[in-house]
Amino acid sequence: MKGKLYDLSQVKMFLGNDKQQLGNMISIFVSETPLMIQALNDNMQSYNLDEVRFYAHKLKSSIDLFQINGLQQDIRSLEKLAGEKNNVATIQQYVSDITNTLEVVIEEIRKEA
């Protein structure tokens, strides 16, 4: 059986095991993250790399907070490459991978709420 793609221990530590606030945080993550993924993909399609960098930057803190396995380094690489505006193929690959992982994580986390 595969392990979880995320780890809530840091959020819980942050919130001092306040279950109500944990529920609030999860619901914000579940509602806000798809909007950011959508914006990331839309900007990727129009090759607006400044905005890709901006949304990668914004997703970084959520990915760190929910300790989403494998994405913590990827999101940083995406932010850096988009800022440098070269290697578009790699940037597209990162966007695609990050999108797929986050969609799975959102569904899993939704069940925790």
Place this chain on the structure above:
Amino acid sequence: MFRTRKCFRALIIVTSIYIMRKRLIQKCRCLCIFPDFILEEIGYYANNFYIYCGKTNIMESLKVFIVEDDKLYGDMLRYHLALNPDNEVILFSTGKECIDNLYQDPDFISLDYSLPDMSGLDVLQKINGYNGKLPVVIVSGQDDVNTAVNLLKEGAYDYFVKDEETKNRLWHSLQKVRENVLLKEEIKQLKDEIGKKYEFRNVIKGNSPAITRIFDLIDKATQTSIVVSLLGETGTGKDLVAKAIHYNSPRKTGPFIPINVSAIPSELIESEFFGYEKGAFTGATTRKKGKFEAANDGTIFLDEIAEMDTNMQTKLLRVLQEKELSRVGGNQTIKFDARVIVATNKDLAGEVNKGNFREDLYYRLLGLPIELPPLRDRGDDVLILAKFFLEEFCKENKLEAKTLGAAAQKRLLIYTYPGNVRELKAIIDLSAVMSNGKVIEETDISFSKKGFTTELMNDDDTLDGYTRKIISHYLKKYHRNVLMVAEKLDIGKSTVYRMIKENEL
């Protein structure tokens, strides 16, 4: 009845400790839960409890703005900072929202560097334009030293990179800001207390017409930032009047910087006044601000201004005209905003005539002239002051309270006090020491021979003889200023001219 009152008081103490927040008291007041007199009791005990806990006063809550477009992160910070019930935390998702709400006067701002509508730098500059003293902490996902340095140069209070420690760092920053706010409140309270201490009618005792006129002038001086020149003999209380003007003026929360011009060697005066840069001269190992810079937003009091050498007078004139200065060894011009009060016991106009004082500086400094009357012209103020000094001396030295006997009072009134109020204080202090009982007797009072009126009245003379002596005395005293002599003697100036001519004075 007594028991009921005790129970009521105990209930109030418990309630006070439970409530313990001024704002809750205000809310209770708004909701009319308790009548006012009970709320006042609660406020009193809550305050005392805080003092008991080592706090000086109940503090209003700190208003904290979090500017963060990442809803998740912003909400987490809000949750964390709101764990302290003294923090009122408001979350904004754009720079514009934050700027539009600055009118709410936040005490602390946590600002995300990367916002959708504006950069963190733009928002910081706008906040600084509104209130440059507002602590703004930049919270950024960028671990970039150059960005951090630029933001700190622009006046950011601190710069944190988003990680698991951010919330704790913000918490500690906020604690520091809270401590600063408490310290500032404490300083303000102390300044208010000093202000009350220097309420001029408390400081300057007396109700003679001469001193009442001075009260009116002080009152006028406190209402604007006009330069004030305090003139008068030594010991008339020029320094007290200067402090009274400062602590009763709108500048009272700023510093009061007194300088005795005659006490500073001429080679050091420029660096004392205007400061110096590192390396400006041998021994200047660090940059130092001068007294004028230190007095910014407050008052600088230049005592014994007539003693300033002419070279320094030129520099002072330029600084007062331009309202800007350069430190010794520096090129940068520094603006300052300090009220200037000067004092001298010399006849400054006379010093101008003698060429010892620059005429242009004289007119620049004249402003509102306040001539403090000598004690001998203040009639019964002598007794009011004597009683005050006696009470003060007994208190300071833990002596039993003493009073002035009738003969002692009479004796105090015949002396002319060349050293003015300062001399009277010394005479009273000595009399309190010499006195054996509760009443100061005539014999306990000793004067220096210098101040007796015997010179004029000892020898029998004719009315013309006395008149001649009086006119001579006043001409000498006022440096042959006929207008002044006429005013003092309440006679026409032509009468004075006639007497000078007739008596060959």
